[in-house]
Amino acid sequence: MPENANELTNLGIKAIRDGVAGGEFTAREVAEAFNAAVASASELNAFIVTTPDHALAAADATDAKRARGEDLGKMGGVPIGMKDLFATKGVQTTAASHILEGFKPQYESTVSQKLWDAGAGMLGKLNLDQFAMGSSNETSYFGNVNSPWKKDGTNAAMSPGGSSGGSSSAVAARIAPAVTGTDTGGSIRQPAAFTGICGIKPTYGRCSRWGVVAFASSLDQAGPMARSVEDCAIMLEAMAGFDPKDATSLEMDVPNWEAALDADLTGKKIGIPREYRMEGTDRAILDSWEQGKAMLRDAGAEIVDVSLPHTKYALPAYYIIAPAEASSNLARYDGVRYGLRDLPEGAGLQDMYAATRAAGFGDEVKRRVLIGTYVLSAGFYDAYYTQAQKIRTLVAQDFEKAFEACDVILAPTTPTASFPLGSLNDDPLTMYLNDVFAVPASLAGLPAMSVPATVNSDGLPLGLQIVGKPFDEQGVLNAGLAIEQRAGFDAKPEKWW
């Protein structure tokens, strides 16, 4: 390993890409440094499998291109972590479930292929909540992910958030410069907030869902997680784009978000939704929200009060819609076509299905499949599912009205900072409340990001959330940049792994 390995692992996407292009170091040196950092961080349990050879091969290809004077791509020489929800050809893809253990896709997801085409390499497949169902990364079949952060003066293992918990842990620990995440009801933003990093969920349809293990198809969106707003802009450009293989893919050009980044918000209006002042929100979170307003005012924006009256109903509506879609999507795991098969002695086909799914799904997945099956069943469909879809319409209309008065919305990402692993396990409902601020934007399909704002009195990071109009990722990124520049967040977890 070269002497500068520690310095290299502190770099983000832009610094690596530009450093490789400028000949300051080689892509191979970068890949070797991160491979070594990943190998020495097994205590975080951020990766389910590591793929150092993939990272090295991509790096060598980038170095060879540079030698030939060719374009290195948007992500040339940058090794990344891939959430284990993306199908990667020939590399085990599990969604952190037992039922997909050993599954090796024969094809590559659109998003991962786009990243490889842009010059990125893969460090490994990142741990997550099983089938992306969870907010603490405690539902993975492959064990909890540890946050690199600790509460000041304690040694308790902390949650990296979820479902993209391996992703957030890896970026915060500087064992990956950037990673993919997916967000169904906050799974990019909440873990980003818990670990002091940035993450953006684009408008629904920007990133192809082809080859992403499906959870709730009307909500699932991929996005980047990294340590700066600019890195998120670069990586989102590489991930996004029309894909004929996804029926809900947006047939729109990908803007050059990186080039158009601008933290001057003169003339912009920032909406503050009054319904987000909820009981149970930490004082420190409310304080950071106030600081966020001051930062955006300082950037030239005007702060305006807006109302999202159906906010309270967004989370319960989500917990009907998402399980309903999940119960349908997860019907494919039948022990016939791929994954686990449990065939008890003398069992018939129906018994085999039931035994396979009992053995292959974790508790949270079973809970949601049962709820989904129930709310879609004859006699209950209208009372639960149709009512929830109507409320989803109302939540989306709330945002439409609010955006008549403002350009972006500023809110906390989460009601609390990270919590110790195991502390919220007794009650699924308490766990669900983590996503109370994140879910409304998911239901409305809007672009939303979390940027680190500050640390609380325990030394744990807090994030601020920016929600934009459909297709206005630029407005979200620009407001994020204005906060990033003023917050000057430079806290780092102390290395214990």
Place this chain on the structure above:
Amino acid sequence: MSVTREEVAKIASLARIKMGDEELDRMVPELNNILDWVEQLGEVDTSGVEPMTAVIPNKLRLRDDVVDAIPETSGGRREDILANAPAAEHGFFGVPKVIE
């Protein structure tokens, strides 16, 4: 609305998930907690509101009427499709006997 143990057993059977007594005992109060909580959606007056069908306005495309237009989602990939099957024989998925 709340669900009884028998109803949960029925739902589990519809979802093709085998559940033992102990698991059912655990699941019943958990599901009832969640169902009690989503009950609040009934407070909202939704008369005249259309249920959402598409979150972002997007027209449904028709693909070109061409055989194998997109290789990854087209025919002629039997080996790929069977590659991860727990039991594949003679080019088919293997399942337990379904006809007596």
